[in-house]
Amino acid sequence: MTDQPAEHIAENCVLVSDVLSRVGSKWSILVIGALGPGPRRFNELKREVQAVSQRMLTLTVRGLERDGLITRTVTPSIPPRVDYALTDLGRSVLEPASWLGRWAINNRTAIERARHAFDAEAER
Numbered sequence: 154m155t156d157q158p159a160e161h162i163a164e165n166c167v168l169v170s171d172v173l174s175r176v177g178s179k180w181s182i183l184v185i186g187a188l189g190p191g192p193r194r195f196n197e198l199k200r201e202v203q204a205v206s207q208r209m210l211t212l213t214v215r216g217l218e219r220d221g222l223i224t225r226t227v228t229p230s231i232p233p234r235v236d237y238a239l240t241d242l243g244r245s246v247l248e249p250a251s252w253l254g255r256w257a258i259n260n261r262t263a264i265e266r267a268r269h270a271f272d273a274e275a276e277r
Contacts, residue, residue, distance in 0.1 A: 175220050176246050180205055180213040185239065188223060189247050192238035222246065 175181055180202065187193060187201040199210055214237055217223040222243035228234040239247075 172220075175216060176222070176250070178213070180209055181217055181222075182250055184210070184213055184217060184237075185222065185243060185246055185250060188237060188239045188243070192226075192236045195235055195237070198237060217243070 176185070183202045183205070184198060187198055193201070195210070195214070198214070199205065199207065202210065205213070214223060214225065218225050218237075221240055223237050224240055226236045226238070228236070
């Protein structure tokens with residue numbers, strides 16, 4: 154048994170990194186946010202998540218579905234209707250993601266100042 158707190162055990166760090174690589178990616182977090190109000194069709198997601206390519210959006214929704222964060226429902230029609238929605242697990246990401254977004258907005262000026270100071274020092 155180790156004396157380290159659980160959050161500092163190497164195995165846990167690998168697990169956390171794996172999950173954060175999915176939910177923390179630029180496109181994943183935007184798709185999760187776009188699905189927060191309710192189900193969306195693929196093209197609705199594409200319009201809401203501006204600047205994402207069709208290929209990247211396809212890869213993103215597949216990854217989120219694989220991880221159990223969203224569901225994909227196909228309704229047989231012509232053309233077939235495909236809807237994406239958050240699962241309970243996906244909805245559980247909304248609050249911490251919103252908190253992190255607010256933190257980023259509130260601290261953007263301080264981060265930009267730190268970057269400029271770092272870059273100025275690195276140029277010397």
